[in-house]
Amino acid sequence: MRKRKYTALSSGECLAPAAEDGTPVALIHNIVATTQIWSNVLPINLQHTADLLPNSFYDRKRFAAITIRMQDPTCTALLFTSGKLVLTGCRGWNECVLASMHIVRMLRRYNPNVEFRVVDNTIQNIVAHACAPVGEGKRLNLEHFYDSYCVQCTYQPQLFPGLIYRPDDSPIVIICFYSGNIVVTGGKCVADIEQGWHRLWPIVRQFIV
Numbered sequence: 001m002r003k004r005k006y007t008a009l010s011s012g013e014c015l016a017p018a019a020e021d022g023t024p025v026a027l028i029h030n031i032v033a034t035t036q037i038w039s040n041v042l043p044i045n046l047q048h049t050a051d052l053l054p055n056s057f058y059d060r061k062r063f064a065a066i067t068i069r070m071q072d073p074t075c076t077a078l079l080f081t082s083g084k085l086v087l088t089g090c091r092g093w094n095e096c097v098l099a100s101m102h103i104v105r106m107l108r109r110y111n112p113n114v115e116f117r118v119v120d121n122t123i124q125n126i127v128a129h130a131c132a133p134v135g136e137g138k139r140l141n142l143e144h145f146y147d148s149y150c151v152q153c154t155y156q157p158q159l160f161p162g163l164i165y166r167p168d169d170s171p172i173v174i175i176c177f178y179s180g181n182i183v184v185t186g187g188k189c190v191a192d193i194e195q196g197w198h199r200l201w202p203i204v205r206q207f208i209v
Contacts, residue, residue, distance in 0.1 A: 026128040026184045026197045033096040035085040036120040037104060043081035052110035068103060075099050097121050126187045130197060132180035134208050139178045145207045165200070172196030176204065 050058035050066045058066045065078040065086075075089035077099060085103065090096045100118050107116045132140060142163040146155040154164040162175040162183075171192055175183040182204065187193040 023198055023201045024130040024132060024182075026130040026193055028091055028126055028128045028190070028193065030088065030127040031090045031092065031096060031123055032125040032127075033087045033090065033093070033121060033123045035087065035096070035100040035118055035122075037079075037083040037085055037100070037107075038115075038117050038119045039083055039107075040115040042083060044079070044083060046079070046081055049079070049107070049111070053106055070099055070102065073099050077103060079103070093121075093123060096123065123188050125185060126190070126193050128184040128193050128197070130182045130184060132176075132182060132204060132208060134180035138208055140176055140180055140204070141207045141209045142176060142178060144209075145176065145204075148207075149203075165203075167200065170196050170199060172200065174200055174204070180208070 046058055046064075046066050047060070050056045053066070053068060055070070056066050056068045063078075065080045068077040068079060070077065073090055073095040075087055075095065077088075078086040080086075085100060087096050087099055090099060097118075100121055104116045104118055107114070134140060142155060142157075145163055145165070146153050149165060152166050152168060154166075162177050165174050165176065171186045171188070172184060173186040174197070175185070184193055184197045187196060
């Protein structure tokens with residue numbers, strides 16, 4: 001499978017509200033972001049740091065990063081020796097920044113002789129979900145969907161029940177299920193998710209039977 005190159009959707013596209021045009025709302029439930037933490041002492045001693053930080057786990061034989069679990073905001077972070085921080089579970093960019101700052105404050109608290117600060121925070125992927133109004137006794141016809149768009153689709157029901165659709169002109173990827181549940185992913189900003197899903201909904205709805 002060829003690697004997809006990210007290209008942001010045009011921010012100037014006019015979007016009709018979901019309530020007016022019938023497009024189901026795509027609700028964001030997970031953001032993957034990376035943060036770069038600067039320190040005057042690099043590489044970071046992960047074992048020492050894991051011994052000090054609460055709600056953290058580190059096993060260098062299994063993975064080269066500390067796993068840090070947070071409750072406010074609710075997310076999981078991976079901290080590497082380079083100072084790179086990978087965040088998953090946040091629902092907005094503000095939550096990503098807040099979680100990064102909270103981790104930096106903890107690092108400062110437990111390492112009073114070492115300097116830490118956030119220098120960059122970047123969203124890498126947004127995951128949202130939408131529910132197609134299939135109605136009672138109806139479903140998404142994934143077989144027909146695949147027959148119509150087989151070049152852009154991956155569908156192997158013996159291995160995975162969802163159909164993966166990768167349109168050529170959009171960074172957005174959708175995963176469709178018989179029940180009408182749809183995962184929308186691939187965007188790096190909210191506009192990508194909203195506009196990308198708005199463009200793809202007319203394609204999806206024709207396969208509700």
